[in-house]
Amino acid sequence: DFLNAFQNDIKPAFGMAEEQFERYVANGIINWGEPVRSILEDGDLLISQGKAGESGGLVTALLAGPPNSGKTALAARIAMSSDFPFLKFCSPEDMIGFMDTAKCQMIKKVFDDAYRSQLSVIVVDNVERLLDYGPIGPRYSNLVLQALLVLLKKEPPKGRRLLVLATTSRKDVLGELEMLSAFQTVLQVSNISTSEQLLSVLEYLDAFSSKDLDFISRKTDKKRMWIGIKKLLGLIDMAKQTEEAYRIPKFLSKLEEEGGLEMS
Amino acid sequence: DFLNAFQNDIKPAFGMAEEQFERYVANGIINWGEPVRSILEDGDLLISQGKAGESGGLVTALLAGPPNSGKTALAARIAMSSDFPFLKFCSPEDMIGFMDTAKCQMIKKVFDDAYRSQLSVIVVDNVERLLDYGPIGPRYSNLVLQALLVLLKKEPPKGRRLLVLATTSRKDVLGELEMLSAFQTVLQVSNISTSEQLLSVLEYLDAFSSKDLDFISRKTDKKRMWIGIKKLLGLIDMAKQTEEAYRIPKFLSKLEEEGGLEMS
Amino acid sequence: DFLNAFQNDIKPAFGMAEEQFERYVANGIINWGEPVRSILEDGDLLISQGKAGESGGLVTALLAGPPNSGKTALAARIAMSSDFPFLKFCSPEDMIGFMDTAKCQMIKKVFDDAYRSQLSVIVVDNVERLLDYGPIGPRYSNLVLQALLVLLKKEPPKGRRLLVLATTSRKDVLGELEMLSAFQTVLQVSNISTSEQLLSVLEYLDAFSSKDLDFISRKTDKKRMWIGIKKLLGLIDMAKQTEEAYRIPKFLSKLEEEGGLEMS
Amino acid sequence: DFLNAFQNDIKPAFGMAEEQFERYVANGIINWGEPVRSILEDGDLLISQGKAGESGGLVTALLAGPPNSGKTALAARIAMSSDFPFLKFCSPEDMIGFMDTAKCQMIKKVFDDAYRSQLSVIVVDNVERLLDYGPIGPRYSNLVLQALLVLLKKEPPKGRRLLVLATTSRKDVLGELEMLSAFQTVLQVSNISTSEQLLSVLEYLDAFSSKDLDFISRKTDKKRMWIGIKKLLGLIDMAKQTEEAYRIPKFLSKLEEEGGLEMS
Amino acid sequence: DFLNAFQNDIKPAFGMAEEQFERYVANGIINWGEPVRSILEDGDLLISQGKAGESGGLVTALLAGPPNSGKTALAARIAMSSDFPFLKFCSPEDMIGFMDTAKCQMIKKVFDDAYRSQLSVIVVDNVERLLDYGPIGPRYSNLVLQALLVLLKKEPPKGRRLLVLATTSRKDVLGELEMLSAFQTVLQVSNISTSEQLLSVLEYLDAFSSKDLDFISRKTDKKRMWIGIKKLLGLIDMAKQTEEAYRIPKFLSKLEEEGGLEMS
Amino acid sequence: DFLNAFQNDIKPAFGMAEEQFERYVANGIINWGEPVRSILEDGDLLISQGKAGESGGLVTALLAGPPNSGKTALAARIAMSSDFPFLKFCSPEDMIGFMDTAKCQMIKKVFDDAYRSQLSVIVVDNVERLLDYGPIGPRYSNLVLQALLVLLKKEPPKGRRLLVLATTSRKDVLGELEMLSAFQTVLQVSNISTSEQLLSVLEYLDAFSSKDLDFISRKTDKKRMWIGIKKLLGLIDMAKQTEEAYRIPKFLSKLEEEGGLEMS
Ligand SMILES: Nc1ncnc2c1ncn2[C@@H]1O[C@H](COP(=O)(O)OP(=O)(O)OP(=O)(O)O)[C@@H](O)[C@H]1O
Ligand SMILES: Nc1ncnc2c1ncn2[C@@H]1O[C@H](COP(=O)(O)OP(=O)(O)OP(=O)(O)O)[C@@H](O)[C@H]1O
Ligand SMILES: Nc1ncnc2c1ncn2[C@@H]1O[C@H](COP(=O)(O)OP(=O)(O)OP(=O)(O)O)[C@@H](O)[C@H]1O
Ligand SMILES: Nc1ncnc2c1ncn2[C@@H]1O[C@H](COP(=O)(O)OP(=O)(O)OP(=O)(O)O)[C@@H](O)[C@H]1O
Ligand SMILES: Nc1ncnc2c1ncn2[C@@H]1O[C@H](COP(=O)(O)OP(=O)(O)OP(=O)(O)O)[C@@H](O)[C@H]1O
Ligand SMILES: Nc1ncnc2c1ncn2[C@@H]1O[C@H](COP(=O)(O)OP(=O)(O)OP(=O)(O)O)[C@@H](O)[C@H]1O
Ligand SMILES: [Mg+2]
């Protein structure tokens, strides 16, 4: 019955946290520029605050940025880079089709489990999906909203320390829901926006010949673009599978279409 | 009881996938022109991306077009033309009268089954109906919307590959629901719009004498029309059953009425 | 309990289809003019399409017209005039007080039963009542709407043929619900609007003396009116029970009041 | 439990119909003027239509009028004056605190019971309360509305005849709910509005001395007022219990306050 | 379980009616002026109407006034001053956290119990809270509203007599809910508004020395104020506990602040 | 099952009241200025009113102020400083994911328990969260609202005395919900707004060297700021963990960013 299904759905989700974290950084973290460096640095600071703050045991941060910008991977990487013994992912992917009461129970369980460990990190991924945000209405689960608003403020028990990293593509919606002020910090995740950053990624991946890279470099030089790392990896993928002759034009035209690259 | 009914309803739906796919291409795919060719080509590309992408195991596309334009048949044909061992149809026809919780469970089950296979294709047919979209309100199932938004972004387990082909007649509604950006690609399915395309179909079907075809050709030459292949097949059907004398006029007048053919 | 009540309510409804169809044509079909002839002719066409279409096994039509215009009787008559072995009435009268889930199940069952027969006709009566349309709000059952939208498009299994005849007094509402395009054809049922049509009915029924008919004819000649056949039959009924002296004036004044007859 | 309570609540309601009807005419029907005579006459007509109509077995009428105008008593009196063997009262007073599903079942049961009798009258009292009409929103039970809309149009089984008399103080609301056209006839119940009508009541009741009546007659002569018979009976009651000296002034001042009597 | 809790909650509420009534007049009724006298007189009239009306057995009145004006105490006092054998309090305090179905059942039970006694008084306290009125929306329980609208009009069984006294601080809301006309009478409860009325209370309570009273009298003479008796009793309380030196200034400044006293 | 979970969740919450109160004052109450002193003084007054009022046994107050201003800690301190034998915390933190029916029961239980003790204090923390206030809609639990509105007015049983201290960051919302007038008193909690107040805190905590304090004092002198004590404690925390060289600049820049400090 439903409760059994529930049990079974939950168990693997909680038993494989480590593996689960790796999944979300499937393509590693490519250091394509200052924005990446800066987020990782802030992440370090959050970890040390999480370990040693005196006035309370709770540190909370929101990673906000456009779709495909790498928010989930960055949150997972920061979480893993702490040496906290308890890591949990709280993701809408594990709650598909759940009523909001079930969602709440699952979220609450993640936090309750964390409260039992000395040092814990929780990644609360894709908050707008956890909230079941639907733009026509608009609609959202008030039950989940209230639960998160309380959990993001609730001190862990005495002597326990907890770092919460949340992600969202809809900072605007979270703002309207008066949720932003529940976070102690908001970190902005950025898309790739310059030719240099693009080239960093391409060079790192060794996906094109150096002649091709030169060509791409010249074509995109000084041009503006706005593309998330996840989408970029997809384009590179597609280019790789295209016949060699069409590879670069196809890549550039797709970059124009999907990444807003200004060509002329 | 309900649960039993549920079991019984589901089983055949899942046991007969192959046969089910054939059903949706009952009248074959007539290559009536460039739009058809182009969609089928894009379909090939999706299949090869599905098989060999490196940055992730998920490829998603939406086939959007007017009612009766052949979206479902095209999605089914593309799915079948892959040689993926796992094919599933996820259609509102199998969920009539379902509450949205039951719908969600069924959709989720289709994806969960797919995750277990190496290479899978899922056709998610008639998304606006899956979403229970009702224009007065407007109303929709937020539970199904959230489930689809997550499933369309969720990577299959490591080493598994999944191609999702969805169809809709209401791209506008999906846009308002902020669902379009959840698809990696959107393919536009077109109605028949020229005399040449019309003649291709009629010739292929061998439904009229060549004299009749000539007459129709002259009458429709350079005229604009806008009719879906499914509707056109219906009109031909009706014409066939009309007395020979009235056949062509009846066909042309219906084409005028239903297909917006400009007559003069 | 409820389920038992459900069983019991359903059984007679399905066991007495033939008898049920007769009920809806209690006063026969009086051929009072061109509109009646034309609908019956369209009905014949629908039946032959239903029997012999090649591109699919489903034919759907909506009979739309003002209240009391005879929609239900006409749909029933067309259904009976086919020689299809399976006839079913799907009427809100058999679903009074049903929650929409129960309504959906009942509607679905009618279609599922039809799919099992070679040739079937279903009359879906009074669609706005099946949809629980309430004008303040407005409100409607989205569950029933979605079910009908899917069922009106769903092909019967291979080799099975199905003719669906629906009726409504609220074409406007069905339009707003984007339901009209789900029907392949819409037939307009008309009220009685001329003196000639009125006289046809009165003569056919032999309700008045020929002197009275002459009088009525002169009084209504060239006048406009707009009255449904069902309401007209009621007025004749009432006139019959009035004292002879008052019969004709009473009839004419009621016709003025209820049928918008322009008197002077 | 609830179902038991339900059973118990229902039983007396149905077992005591005769007695119940008397209750609603506790103070008899005082023939205070033309409006009363006219309604009773219309009532006779309805009864004879109910007995002998040929085109169908259902006659429906709505008694609409201001609060306290005597609608319920008149409907009950008309019902009793038929010699139909089956009389039923369908009143919100017997459904206090019912959810609308329970209400629907109860209403449906009344009609189903009536269908089993040759000749039946049902009084559907206070339709706006049966509909749970709440002006803020506004709100209403769509389930009950749909049930009534269908029941008011549904022919009783062959050979059975049914007269339905409904009452309402909110004809406007029923109009917005598109319910008025479901009734074959609407009868308007009136308040007392002239001095003569007032005096008829007072004389009939023998509540004041003839000197007092003269005084009241002079004071109210040619004045307009607008008071329901039920409220008037209450005022007379109150006057009777006042000391003799204050009786007439008190009565007149209350009439001014509650009945809009124009004094000068 | 819930039903048990329900039983237990209800029992004491109904077993201790007498005691309960005393509770609501904890500080007695101080006759501080004409408004009080007038309400009590109206109360006497209601009681005698309740005992002896001829046209029906039901008398209903609403006590409406500002918060803290003493509505509940006055209703309780009037109820107790009748010598009716059956007294019941129907208060939201006994229904905290009840769903509206439970509320309805409890209210209905109070009335049903009353119908069994020859002469009964029911106090329906704080109607806006019984209705769960929430100003944002606004929201209210339509189930309770409908139940009250019917109960306030429903005659007790033959030979039984019932007086209903309701209280509200939100006559405006009850008006919007079209509830006011369901009461036969509306009595207005007033706040204390003059220096004389204030002094009546202070003298009666013997709370200040006569020198203090003189001072207060001079300070408030001819000034307007608007303070409920319950709030005033609270201020006196607070003053009593203040050091003697600050007592009078504190009292006057609080009167200014809370009671709108115009100081200069 | 759920009920068990409920039991278990509730028990510790009620068994550890003392400890629970300490938790909420984890960093003590630093007397950083007049606003703090004034609230504590008002608290004393409330306690003595709670103990000795004559006109009733209930005293209620709302502590309203910006987020992080120390409302909860102040309410807890006042509660503890009474020597009342019964102390309870009624906090949304103990009701995460509760449906509003469960919330109501829990709140009601706290009050019912208090009614059994001679002298009781209840802290109702974060009222807007108890009400499940969601700004889009807006939404709130009307069930909890109604329960609180009644409980805040309900006198404890004879001889029992109860002090209720509630906190909120959304006085505006409570005003719209017409909840403010249900409290006898509203106390305003303030943020730190001057350099002197800031220095009081820093000196008290001994977090910086006296040279650093001098520097901060000079930099913030005469400047406006607006920062809650809880946030300030967090900033100090962070500064402490920064390398000595960057400590003061980091602290001041964060104060500028988060505390609205005007720098120049
Ligand atoms: N610098 C980087 N930052 C983040 N991700 C990176 C970086 N370099 C490579 N990646 C890879 O890019 C992908 C980022 O995908 P991810 O799911 O984190 O994006 P997202 O912003 O969460 O997307 P969505 O908006 O769909 O939630 C991962 O596979 C990750 O390994
Ligand atoms: N080139 C073509 N493309 C698509 N369908 C074709 C083509 N040629 C023939 N057909 C036939 O036309 C029919 C198309 O119907 P289909 O149900 O796919 O349309 P649809 O756009 O999905 O309609 P709906 O809007 O109702 O969902 C099928 O029977 C199919 O076999
Ligand atoms: N030409 C005709 N067309 C339709 N009905 C006719 C005709 N002649 C006689 N009738 C009789 O008139 C009645 C029509 O009633 P029917 O219930 O079909 O009307 P309707 O339009 O469905 O009403 P409603 O709007 O209430 O659903 C039937 O009793 C039928 O036997
Ligand atoms: N001519 C009359 N018409 C109706 N009622 C009359 C008449 N004469 C006396 N009565 C008495 O007046 C009372 C009418 O009350 P009734 O409940 O029928 O009014 P109502 O309009 O239904 O009120 P409400 O608006 O509250 O439903 C009854 O007691 C009835 O016996
Ligand atoms: N003249 C009076 N009228 C009413 N109450 C009085 C009077 N004199 C003294 N009292 C006392 O004042 C208090 C009135 O409180 P009560 O609860 O009746 O006010 P209320 O208007 O019902 O308040 P709320 O608006 O909160 O419901 C009671 O304790 C009562 O004993
Ligand atoms: N003067 C003070 N007033 C209040 N709290 C103080 C004071 N001095 C130090 N503190 C400490 O500051 C913290 C105040 O946090 P608290 O949770 O009470 O704030 P809050 O206003 O309730 O926050 P929120 O808006 O999140 O509910 C506590 O740790 C408390 O010990
Ligand atoms: Mg992500």
Ligand SMILES: [Mg+2]
């Ligand atoms: Mg399709």
Ligand SMILES: [Mg+2]
């Ligand atoms: Mg009909």
Ligand SMILES: [Mg+2]
């Ligand atoms: Mg009535």
Ligand SMILES: [Mg+2]
């Ligand atoms: Mg009160």
Ligand SMILES: [Mg+2]
């Ligand atoms: Mg707080």
